[in-house]
Amino acid sequence: MDYLKKTFRWFGPEFGVTLSDIKQLGVEGIVAACQKVPIGEVWPSETIATLKSEIVAHGMEWAVVESVNIHSAIKYGLPERDTYIANYIQTLKNLAEKGIYDVCYNFMQLIDWTRTDLDFILPTGASALRYSPISAAAFDLFILERENAKESYTKEVYDETKTYFNGLTDFGKRKLEESILSGMPGSRKLIALEDFKANHATVLKISKKQLQDNLSYFLNAVIPEAEKIGVRMAIHPDDPPFSVFGVPRIVSNYEEIKFLLECCPSPSNGLTFCSGSLGASANNDLVKIIDDFGDKIHFIHLRNVMREEDGSFYEADHLNGSVPIEKVMKAIIKQQQLRKKTGNGIISIPMRPDHGHVLLDDKRRQNAFYSGYSLIGRAMGLAQLTGLEKGIREGLQV
Numbered sequence: 001m002d003y004l005k006k007t008f009r010w011f012g013p014e015f016g017v018t019l020s021d022i023k024q025l026g027v028e029g030i031v032a033a034c035q036k037v038p039i040g041e042v043w044p045s046e047t048i049a050t051l052k053s054e055i056v057a058h059g060m061e062w063a064v065v066e067s068v069n070i071h072s073a074i075k076y077g078l079p080e081r082d083t084y085i086a087n088y089i090q091t092l093k094n095l096a097e098k099g100i101y102d103v104c105y106n107f108m109q110l111i112d113w114t115r116t117d118l119d120f121i122l123p124t125g126a127s128a129l130r131y132s133p134i135s136a137a138a139f140d141l142f143i144l145e146r147e148n149a150k151e152s153y154t155k156e157v158y159d160e161t162k163t164y165f166n167g168l169t170d171f172g173k174r175k176l177e178e179s180i181l182s183g184m185p186g187s188r189k190l191i192a193l194e195d196f197k198a199n200h201a202t203v204l205k206i207s208k209k210q211l212q213d214n215l216s217y218f219l220n221a222v223i224p225e226a227e228k229i230g231v232r233m234a235i236h237p238d239d240p241p242f243s244v245f246g247v248p249r250i251v252s253n254y255e256e257i258k259f260l261l262e263c264c265p266s267p268s269n270g271l272t273f274c275s276g277s278l279g280a281s282a283n284n285d286l287v288k289i290i291d292d293f294g295d296k297i298h299f300i301h302l303r304n305v306m307r308e309e310d311g312s313f314y315e316a317d318h319l320n321g322s323v324p325i326e327k328v329m330k331a332i333i334k335q336q337q338l339r340k341k342t343g344n345g346i347i348s349i350p351m352r353p354d355h356g357h358v359l360l361d362d363k364r365r366q367n368a369f370y371s372g373y374s375l376i377g378r379a380m381g382l383a384q385l386t387g388l389e390k391g392i393r394e395g396l397q398v
Helices: 019-025 045-057 083-096 133-143 155-166 172-179 193-204 208-229 254-262 275-279 287-297 326-341 360-365 374-396
Strands: 007-009 029-032 061-067 101-106 117-121 128-133 232-235 269-274 297-302 304-305 315-316 350-353
Touching: 007 061, 007 374, 029 326, 029 350, 045 061, 045 083, 061 350, 083 208, 101 297, 128 133, 133 155, 133 172, 172 193, 193 297, 208 232, 208 254, 208 304, 208 360, 232 287, 254 269, 269 287, 275 287, 275 297, 275 304, 287 297, 287 326, 297 326, 326 374, 350 374
Parallel strands: 007 029, 007 350, 029 061, 061 101, 101 232, 232 269, 269 297, 297 350
Antiparallel strands: 117 128, 128 315, 304 315
């Protein structure tokens, strides 16, 4: 059977999870990056080789790069973007020379993802990541102090937000600020609020169309070179998949995915299908996205979210939430069947359990790992997803 390739994201031993830990989970591949190379610089071949050797020494492969981050000059269409695009292409070449061909990246303008609570306590006693629109509005209005932000909200929402913010203690306000400014996986360093404000002010001057044009410019420069060397680029959806702090989204729904895939048609221009990011919006039909763009899915993140009536969501158990995970898995397996029949695309698509609850012994070392990337919570998610996949395959007799 051509199962999904089980992978696990690793940020390095300083983040509380070792390769020896991961090896015990039975995964085939590691999802990693050269975290210490500054964004925009070329990843040296020697640095890539050292990291790959460390992974291979533990009996696993470096299956996917996540992420080769994109410099803001590219995202914002600044004059110096061509220099950074050239660096990006050279990094892809260096990766390919070491036998690493799958690259996940994102085009999010401010931070990699936005959550307002990194330690939301569940009824079980475990904790999860959570997003609250009222908390996000409080940051927008009273911490970020975005110009004309008040006009973005109804009077009812503004009044509720003001009451909520005024009710927070100084510690609560600081916790909210830190939760939002920590959205850069692989780093414990908070984004400085003043830097965030400056970056945010720049982004607000750029229209959605211009951001899409900037993405298209990047793809049409990089993808032809990636195709020559066999690299598969897989863009990650925006998280959450709706505007936050007045910033437009450009990879958040069916039409936006369609745009980015069609603006530069190529087998190397593909998608990281993230059920949690896309599933945070009830407007996204995840099965349709798989069915229609399945041949362009190069990497898969599977997790679940529980959406709430007020627009909040928290990261639920991998098998239980608002995402119809059984239908999602079935659609993915059918896509694999189609690939096997047509010979088009990698059948054993890399998949990793995305994020995880903090529970059991992980609570004792919670400060060691990056939020959302606990060991036991993700291990439990991997076990659940593996069982789900096996059960569906048996039912389909594939």
